[in-house]
Amino acid sequence: MDKQVLLETRERVSPYIHNTSIFTSSLLDVMSGSKLFFKCENFQKMGAFKMRGATNAIMQLSKEQQEQGVVTHSSGNFAQALSLAAKNLGVTAYIVMPNNAPKVKKEAVLAYGGIVTDCEPNIAAREQAAQQIVDEKGATFIHPSNDLDVILGNATAAMELLEVHPDLDVILSPVGGGGLLAGTALAAHYFGNHCLVIGAEPQVADDAFRSLKSGQIETNDSADTVADGLRTQLGDINFPILQKHVDHIICVEEQEIIKAMKILWERLKIVVEPSSAVGFAAVLKEKEYFKGKQVGIILSGGNVDLETIKFS
Template sequence: MAELNGDQIPLCYEKIAPYIHRTPVLTSRLINEITGAEVYFKCENFQRMGAYKMRGATHALLCLSEQERSRGVVTHSSGNFAQALALAAKSLGVKAHIVMPTTAPEVKKKGVVEYGGIIYECEPTLYARNAKAEEIQSRTGAAFLHPSNDPDVILGQGTAAYELLQDQPDLDCILTPVGGGGLIAGTALAADFMNPSVEVLGTEPFAVDDAYRSLISGRIEGNETTDTIADGLKTQLGSNTFPVIRKYVKKIIRVEEEEIVEAMRLIWERMKIIVEPSSAVALAGLYRDRADFKGKKVGIIISGGNVDLGHLPF
């Protein structure tokens, strides 16, 4: 595939629009006061299946040929892409094979089953995920769709920022959480297309700060641990996401675990909406570096709201 460009996003959006929700943009007077910025939350927790990943999964499926779709699809994911692909596949009448680590949150496993996906559990390592996905692929002929590094997934994820910038074209910057990099890469492409003066910034936990280190070293770094409450951000950057991030993203803000919990609690209490820990990382980053954002118009992409209510951190 040719180099990813933001001008591919409008066509992508046209394709997926019948299958996704256009999510609301919310504000909070109190959060504006606390941060000193004018903050606009793009609420992908209200997306179908509860996360932005519905966009990329749907686009990737629609880009497959009918013959490819007839053989099914396979992916590996700890949760949100698993649910997204299962639901998108159900909408299009496609069989979805989902490899999930044994440590994946029960609420996300339940979602996959309810959306008709077939779960295959594996050990919580990248090697185990890939090995199981490859075995299913060779046995069934299913097309493999990577949860963050697939180019069609990246373009689909960019449609959240595309909508946000239609609603708020004069933002100074957009903050997103960073895991595999699909959301921030797609957001950067959309911003470059819609308004190149909009700065895109990443946020991630100190415990899994591979994107921060990758930007410094110029190569994809891994993580020694995955000890973070932000379960959606434990993956690392890929060969397609990293070049886009290097080109367009100048800064990654790192946050502590307690800052994530505090930001999550603030959103729940003050905005009355359910967000998962990974989503709260962006607000935690804004608050941590609030002096840099004073007086600015800031977009935050709330990535999802699939929370195990039996294991809240507060």
């Protein structure tokens, strides 16, 4: 891995993604005691950063592999991303989704041309259903977060942020499966100026926090968090990157996530999903740590099921 690999990735995917806006707010700077720069991946195609990794992963496949299609399992955002990326590149996408996935995300997958298979809401069921499609269709499995090409694609968000603001002291990224945090960490390592990377995670789904502490991949017995995109766990490809390049992880409570999301809706006038708000929630929780720093925050997505969203 070197800087050139990341530069080539960015050049490859750029025609298929948005270079998303970076928002600031003097009010939120005062509220947090730091200078905040929000990288708005809620404005990305299909509404989340995962368009980046999905596009790169498909583009790195051989022509023969692309002709056989791709398959993934996802609670929502990567399902949408792979479906749209595949559509843009003329590839068939098979999507395994848990039967409790947000309605708005499942409808979007279908609208993007993804072929959906429902499964029980657990990792074993997801993996079994995806493997069956691989066996029957010959499709290539692309993991939502534990795939190096996905991670490299994800890194382009922080690369864009650092291109505009090269002297950030720290970048915060939400962590669920670890693909965005790993990509952000690689971008900061190669393109930042002594820029720390910190993960943000729901307290009730703190497997990444515990994994960095123990030195091995931990799991959650349950992950009943409003941040539905962060219910997955780390993998053997992204975990070593986190161990090497992530400073630490801050865990936030459910009400802290909801409060942060509400502030972003009210003050930035943008729609972000709960998973997006955990980075900002971490800054509000640890104001003393971030005081006076220039802080980048990756707002990971904005695909909200308005029928279920709660602000209290």
